[in-house]
Structure formats: C-alpha cells, structure tokens
Amino acid sequence: MHWFDPLEKMELRGWYGNGLTWAPERSPFLPYTIYRTKKKHQGLDLYAPVGTNTYACIEGEVYLKRSTDIYGNQIGIKGKYKEKTYYFFYAHLKDSALFNLGDFVKMGEKIGYTGKTGYENDPDRHAHLHFEVRNTSSFTGGRLNPVQTIPEIGKNLNINPEESDQP
C-alpha cells in the first residue's frame, strides 16, 4: 500500500454561502477562478463534520504545524508517493493535533480531527477538510491537482455527493 485517504469518507463538500447553496462543483482543485471571487481554489474541499478523524495519507514527517486566520489550524506531512517527495497539507483542523513539528507519522495513523477553524464566521454546515498536494514546503506555490497527482484520490472521491448525505 502506498496511499491512505485523509478521511474515511471521501466526498466533495456541497454547501456554500450564507444562504447555503448546494454547489459541490466549487470544491475540486480549480486552477482558474470560476466560482471563487478572489482567487483560485488550490486544494480539495472534502465534506467532514467537525470532529471527523483525519489520517496521515503517507508515511513521513510533520514539516508544518501552524495556525492562520484563513486556513485555521494546519498540519503538513512531507513524504514520498511512488518515489517522489510531496507535501500534503491539511487545513481548518480542530485545535488538537496529535503530532508536533518534526514528528514522524505512519501511513494511516490518526493525526487529528477536522474542525472549522480559519473562516470562523462560516455556518457549521461549511465544515470541511481543505486538503492540498504540493511539491514544495514553501507556504505559497507548488500546489498540484490532487486528483491527477494521486490516482487513488480520483478513484475514491465521490464528486457527486447527495445533499441528504451532508446534513
């Protein structure tokens, strides 16, 4: 095995906006600005109620652990997928990461819980895991399309979730 999904259930986040519009088409990696007003969307938004387990997708080292206004609590894991080094980035986590900077994590190990940190004014139904695949540890740049880079994600991800599955 060379990959473990960051969440048990991999499906695109559906709800957006204060009026709660169902729009899962906004959740993939979008290299150009289509739906988002200010910028492109450089990761995947995965549906996850607050407190959902999140797992190390790869064996590696915690290269990033921090908190910012936009991404909230974040964890980054540096590791190899099919001989190539990548940086996997998890955002909006609960404030209870189970690992620290420099720690070694095993693939499939629980690293923490999803939260709603960062965009704190968003409604509860916006809770999700923002997940990125990068080719650099730099905080900006190097974002890759997760679905194209890691075929397992493309295979396991439900891109047409049902509204009733995301209460």
Ligand SMILES: [Zn+2]
């Ligand atoms: Zn996102």
